Amino acid sequence: MSTPVLLTMSGSLRKGSYNRMLIAEAVRAFGEAEVIEGDLDLPLFNGDVEDAGVPAKVQTLVDQVARADALIIGAPEYNKGISGVLKNAIDWLSRSKPPVLKDKIAVILSAAGGRTGGETGHFMTQSILTQLQVNVVHGPLILVAAAPKEFGEDGALNNDFLKGQVADRMARLRQML
Numbered sequence: 164m165s166t167p168v169l170l171t172m173s174g175s176l177r178k179g180s181y182n183r184m185l186i187a188e189a190v191r192a193f194g195e196a197e198v199i200e201g202d203l204d205l206p207l208f209n210g211d212v213e214d215a216g217v218p219a220k221v222q223t224l225v226d227q228v229a230r231a232d233a234l235i236i237g238a239p240e241y242n243k244g245i246s247g248v249l250k251n252a253i254d255w256l257s258r259s260k261p262p263v264l265k266d267k268i269a270v271i272l273s274a275a276g277g278r279t280g281g282e283t284g285h286f287m288t289q290s291i292l293t294q295l296q297v298n299v300v301h302g303p304l305i306l307v308a309a310a311p312k313e314f315g316e317d318g319a320l321n322n323d324f325l326k327g328q329v330a331d332r333m334a335r336l337r338q339m340l
């Protein structure tokens with residue numbers, strides 16, 4: 164196959180985001196790929212805005228999803244749920260015609276400050292994507308709890324168990340492409 168295209172989608176917009184770091188870890192583990200960083204800093208979904216014309220940034224993301232062989236999604240947990248940023252992006256993408264998310268392959272990863280590693284937000288993200296007929300690469304949930312302790316100064320995971328989980332999932336993704 165030609166070089167796979169991975170589109171990263173972080174549900175946290177901040178520069179120092181642990182979910183971004185986790186995505187970067189997954190991309191490194193995957194190996195050779197064309198990597199596109201999706202910009203989820205989108206206007207809030209509004210049917211009137213949509214009727215007036217899909218915003219350029221949304222259309223860019225739609226086109227990137229259409230082109231990608233797989234999505235690598237960082238799903239933070241905010242107040243025991245999916246982050247608004249990620250939900251809003253999915254809401255826009257769900258409106259695309261034809262539906263770009265349908266049959267797309269995705270890996271979901273979560274890093275959180277709490278003890279559960281964002282499990283509830285992760286499940287919610289998985290549930291929404293399943294409803295949209297995204298093929299989530301299943302396996303033990305990749306949940307980085309107490310995230311500030313699990314990443315080194317270089318931004319890489321410093322926990323061998325978690326590193327192994329990420330590597331296994333990305334190897335499985337490569338097999339599926």
Ligand SMILES: Cc1cc2nc3c(=O)[nH]c(=O)nc-3n(C[C@H](O)[C@H](O)[C@H](O)COP(=O)(O)O)c2cc1C
Nearest residue numbers: 175180181182183239240241242243275276277281
């Ligand atoms: C609005 C808000 C709600 C949060 N709710 C949770 C939560 O429910 N569970 C949890 O483990 N951490 C929660 N956190 C802490 C985040 O896990 C932590 O800020 C994490 O670093 C966010 O991901 P990021 O590093 O990718 O930005 C919350 C943070 C914010 C800003």
